[in-house]
Amino acid sequence: MKLSYQIATRFLKSALTQTLIIILGIGIGVSVQIFIGSLIQGLQKSLVNTTIGNAAHVSVTDDDDGFIEDYEAVIRSAVDADDRIVAASPVLNASVLIEKDGESQSLLIRGFDLQKAEGIYEFSEYLDEGAMPKADGEVLLGVIARDNFELSVGDTISLITPDKRTVECTVSGFFDYKVAAPNESWCITTLPTVQAIFELDDVASAIEFQVDQDLVFEADAVAKNVSAAIASGSDTLVVGEWKEANEQLLSGLQGQSISSIMIQVFVMISVVLGIASVLAITVMQKSRQIGILKAMGIRNGSSSLIFLFQGLILGIFGAIAGVLLGLGLSFAFTTFALNPDGTPVVPLYIDPAFIALSAAIAVVACVVASLIPARKSSVLNPIDIIRNQ
Amino acid sequence: MSNILELKNINKIYGTTVKTQVLYDINLGFKEGSFNSIIGQSGSGKSTLMNIMGTLDTPTSGDVVVDGVITSGMRASQLASYRNRSIGFVFQFHYLLPEFTALENVLMPYRIGHKTVPKETTDRAKELMKLVGLEKVMNNNATQMSGGQQQRTAIARALLNQPKMILADEPTGNLDSLSTGTIYDLLRDINERFGTTFIIITHDRKIAEKADRIIEITDGRINMDLMKNN
Numbered sequence: 001m002k003l004s005y006q007i008a009t010r011f012l013k014s015a016l017t018q019t020l021i022i023i024l025g026i027g028i029g030v031s032v033q034i035f036i037g038s039l040i041q042g043l044q045k046s047l048v049n050t051t052i053g054n055a056a057h058v059s060v061t062d063d064d065d066g067f068i069e070d071y072e073a074v075i076r077s078a079v080d081a082d083d084r085i086v087a088a089s090p091v092l093n094a095s096v097l098i099e100k101d102g103e104s105q106s107l108l109i110r111g112f113d114l115q116k117a118e119g120i121y122e123f124s125e126y127l128d129e130g131a132m133p134k135a136d137g138e139v140l141l142g143v144i145a146r147d148n149f150e151l152s153v154g155d156t157i158s159l160i161t162p163d164k165r166t167v168e169c170t171v172s173g174f175f176d177y178k179v180a181a182p183n184e185s186w187c188i189t190t191l192p193t194v195q196a197i198f199e200l201d202d203v204a205s206a207i208e209f210q211v212d213q214d215l216v217f218e219a220d221a222v223a224k225n226v227s228a229a230i231a232s233g234s235d236t237l238v239v240g241e242w243k244e245a246n247e248q249l250l251s252g253l254q255g256q257s258i259s260s261i262m263i264q265v266f267v268m269i270s271v272v273l274g275i276a277s278v279l280a281i282t283v284m285q286k287s288r289q290i291g292i293l294k295a296m297g298i299r300n301g302s303s304s305l306i307f308l309f310q311g312l313i314l315g316i317f318g319a320i321a322g323v324l325l326g327l328g329l330s331f332a333f334t335t336f337a338l339n340p341d342g343t344p345v346v347p348l349y350i351d352p353a354f355i356a357l358s359a360a361i362a363v364v365a366c367v368v369a370s371l372i373p374a375r376k377s378s379v380l381n382p383i384d385i386i387r388n389q
Numbered sequence: 390m391s392n393i394l395e396l397k398n399i400n401k402i403y404g405t406t407v408k409t410q411v412l413y414d415i416n417l418g419f420k421e422g423s424f425n426s427i428i429g430q431s432g433s434g435k436s437t438l439m440n441i442m443g444t445l446d447t448p449t450s451g452d453v454v455v456d457g458v459i460t461s462g463m464r465a466s467q468l469a470s471y472r473n474r475s476i477g478f479v480f481q482f483h484y485l486l487p488e489f490t491a492l493e494n495v496l497m498p499y500r501i502g503h504k505t506v507p508k509e510t511t512d513r514a515k516e517l518m519k520l521v522g523l524e525k526v527m528n529n530n531a532t533q534m535s536g537g538q539q540q541r542t543a544i545a546r547a548l549l550n551q552p553k554m555i556l557a558d559e560p561t562g563n564l565d566s567l568s569t570g571t572i573y574d575l576l577r578d579i580n581e582r583f584g585t586t587f588i589i590i591t592h593d594r595k596i597a598e599k600a601d602r603i604i605e606i607t608d609g610r611i612n613m614d615l616m617k618n619n
């Protein structure tokens with residue numbers, strides 16, 4: 001073992017340039033793998049984020065009259081049923097018109113349990129100006145609505161209900177979700193405010209749930225659990241989730257993932273083939289030494305171990321070089337490929353587990369690649385070397 | 390004394406389509422502790438015979454018997470460890486490992502058979518380097534030595550494991566006659582002190598005559614087998 005390892009390192013050192021070129025080759029392969037993987041993952045994360053960043057992952061609505069009376073009970077049984085749910089809030093949605101100086105526009109007024117809904121919409125994160133509504137009658141508007149109606153914090157606005165009543169509200173602040181639709185037409189307030197405007201009892205029009213960040217793709221399973229849990233309470237409640245509403249996006253993402261994996265697999269295959277052929281040449285270069293060692297009595301197993309060690313060493317250094325190169329490439333990409341506003345064109349997703357996996361695959365691949373030269377070394381007959389001086 | 394090595398009806402034919410017979414019906418026995426020389430013209434089959442005696446090559450027919458065991462029945466790993474323990478080789482074309490220093494080359498046969506190298510072994514390797522007159526260059530890489538120095542290193546390497554038998558093919562081919570004489574005196578001394586069996590191929594008749602026995606090979610046959618009685 002130790003001797004095989006030492007011979008392996010001496011062989012690698014004796015042809016240092018060749019060794020460094022192989023390591024560079026493996027490193028470039030691994031770095032491409034890491035870069036492409038991080039790019040695709042980042043792309044997908046940001047796509048998914050724009051899609052569901054300001055929407056609930058799972059929601060419960062009423063099929064009958066559109067109102068859920070005992071929403072607290074529904075929330076409780078749903079949260080009990082699935083621990084992947086991290087936030088839940090009742091919401092009462094309705095349409096109103098905002099009118100100012102003869103101009104008007106329709107708004108979607110959304111009454112939440114603001115504290116609970118923070119876990120879904122992260123209002124305070126996206127608050128551009130002002131403060132969260134503290135009392136009933138206070139609302140948040142989007143930055144586009146603010147600009148359209150030249151509003152500022154503390155202004156009073158007139159909202160007109162579909163049955164032509166006018167209600168006054170105070171603007172406590174403005175949010176910016178970086179997406180046009182909510183910025184233009186959402187009006188966020190407390191649940192009691194909307195109930196009061198529409199003269200309703202303590203009801204909600206929907207219950208919205210947020211699933212753990214890393215498990216958003218399990219929303220369908222969560223929805224199924226929620227559905228089962230609340231079935232006993234009422235048979236008019238229906239459960240929806242983001243995936244069924246975004247099937248096209250999902251199949252797009254899946255296609256992207258598959259092509260990303262294909263690229264990575266082919267990069268790895270070419271790396272393995274490269275190493276295998278280089279190591280096979282090394283056996284030829286070192287056949288004299290192997291022959292002498294065998295004449296002196298080294299076992300066939302130990303003589304093949306030399307080349308497995310070479311593969312392992314090259315793999316480890318190649319993987320390290322690859323991780324460094326890959327991270328460097330990613331860093332350069334996120335630093336230099338920027339949008340006009342300074343954010344990266346594509347936010348890379350650096351996943352340590354993915355990087356570790358790529359590195360591990362590279363090391364294993366290199367050892368596998370060295371099986372062929374190891375075999376060659378094992379079957380080499382010393383007499384062929386001794387005889388042909 | 391018993392025979393440490395026996396060759397029985399050895400024939401060697403090279404090639405499958407064009408067949409060249411190199412050795413014809415060789416029968417030889419070597420006594421433990423004897424000092425033997427093999428002479429013969431270039432191409433007569435000396436190296437071929439030595440490779441067969443060292444279990445590196447296999448005869449086309451006939452048996453090689455070591456310690457009473459026929460080698461053709463032994464597994465590759467058994468042969469490898471037999472070679473490692475019992476034979477010291479000095480090849481005609483010296484064959485050091487260029488990636489290692491002279492001293493590391495000398496230690497190599499020991500390292501092949503053992504996991505760790507105790508200090509006594511390293512000391513013995515250094516002592517052997519001194520005996521062959523190389524204590525000054527023992528940390529040189531094998532490639533940074535002259536042909537004669539490499540040859541002397543190979544001799545030290547063959548002696549390291551204190552094998553029962555040393556097979557040497559022109560071990561002093563690159564040396565001047567003074568060094569050749571010193572080396573042979575050294576080998577003779579080891580032969581007498583440790584009872585190591587020596588089988589040495591040489592061109593040099595003067596050297597051959599110092600051996601207890603001279604075997605002459607002519608065209609693959611034993612032409613003369615002269616035993617000195619002392």
Ligand SMILES: Nc1ncnc2c1ncn2[C@@H]1O[C@H](COP(=O)(O)OP(=O)(O)OP(=O)(O)O)[C@@H](O)[C@H]1O
Pocket residue numbers: 387403404409411429430431432433434435436437438481
């Ligand atoms: N692989 C081979 N195939 C065919 N013939 C071979 C092969 N190896 C050696 N021979 C032949 O066998 C004969 C004996 O070769 P060998 O190397 O044993 O000679 P030698 O006595 O050691 O000569 P030298 O003194 O020059 O070293 C030679 O005629 C050589 O041409």
Ligand SMILES: [Mg+2]
Pocket residue numbers: 435436437481558
């Ligand atoms: Mg020869």
